[in-house]
Amino acid sequence: MEGAIKNGIDGIVAECGGACQCATCHVYVDEGFLGLLNPIQEDEDQMLNATASERRPNSRLGCQIPVTKELDGLIVRTPETQQ
Amino acid sequence: MSNGVVIVGAGQAGFQVASSLRMEGYEEPIALIGDEPNLPYQRPPLSKGFMVGKQDIEGTALRPLAFYQGHRIELVTGAKVTEIDLVGRSVSLASGRHLPYETLVLAVGARNRKLLVKGAELDGVCYLRTDNEAVDIQHRLEHARDIVVIGGGFIGLELAAAACKLGKSVRVLEVQSRLMPRVVSPILSDFYRDLHTRQNLPRCRSVGDYRLSG
Numbered sequence: 001m002e003g004a005i006k007n008g009i010d011g012i013v014a015e016c017g018g019a020c021q022c023a024t025c026h027v028y029v030d031e032g033f034l035g036l037l038n039p040i041q042e043d044e045d046q047m048l049n050a051t052a053s054e055r056r057p058n059s060r061l062g063c064q065i066p067v068t069k070e071l072d073g074l075i076v077r078t079p080e081t082q083q
Numbered sequence: 084m085s086n087g088v089v090i091v092g093a094g095q096a097g098f099q100v101a102s103s104l105r106m107e108g109y110e111e112p113i114a115l116i117g118d119e120p121n122l123p124y125q126r127p128p129l130s131k132g133f134m135v136g137k138q139d140i141e142g143t144a145l146r147p148l149a150f151y152q153g154h155r156i157e158l159v160t161g162a163k164v165t166e167i168d169l170v171g172r173s174v175s176l177a178s179g180r181h182l183p184y185e186t187l188v189l190a191v192g193a194r195n196r197k198l199l200v201k202g203a204e205l206d207g208v209c210y211l212r213t214d215n216e217a218v219d220i221q222h223r224l225e226h227a228r229d230i231v232v233i234g235g236g237f238i239g240l241e242l243a244a245a246a247c248k249l250g251k252s253v254r255v256l257e258v259q260s261r262l263m264p265r266v267v268s269p270i271l272s273d274f275y276r277d278l279h280t281r282q283n284l285p286r287c288r289s290v291g292d293y294r295l296s297g
Contacts, residue, residue, distance in 0.1 A: 005147075
């Protein structure tokens, strides 16, 4: 999420600033990377039920994905809308 | 092309108006005017993540400068609005500049209440609202041992908890009879008081007309 905001990706709104409280940094994670991500916690799970575009099995909130070396090359797709 | 939108106040709300207008396809000029010197930023982290060192002050910026340039949002920082001409539809700045508008948005936010007690002007008595104030407090915390937080609302308690995490001795003073009286019910006030006390976080008391000395 921070990477998107700092680099002008309009598809990420991040209204709450990365506090897992708004679901406007919703992304669809490329299937190949899903297994490398940290698991979804309860608060993220609840927020994912409130996304503007449909929740899919590969839905995550960008702000809850800490970027690590292992995630180099990570591909995520932004949803049709965040709001 | 019209004179577009002039937004007075470059906090979260002012920024969001400008951003949303562009995201929704608004094409006319947008000027975002703020009296603080830095890029529009988020205030919530100032009393917590930033204070405990989890986030640097640059990281609180809502967007980098390139965002405003790229979206044709004229960002005017460090500028004070001195006059609004409702008939002529223009805003005057202290610098002498005039900005005409089609639509004016006032997103001027709030101010901290000033502490009207003796000694409030002493060194070491700080207010927390802006990023610069937060940076100042963070520097002072490095050398401080005892912290008194005046105000047992969200911000006061967050700052108190952050100072505790930094190993400081902290007391919270609240003028009303319970914590966060304006925003939560008595049950929640008790819950937070117990939570903070249990974790050896701040001790909470009420304060009437106190005097600061030093």
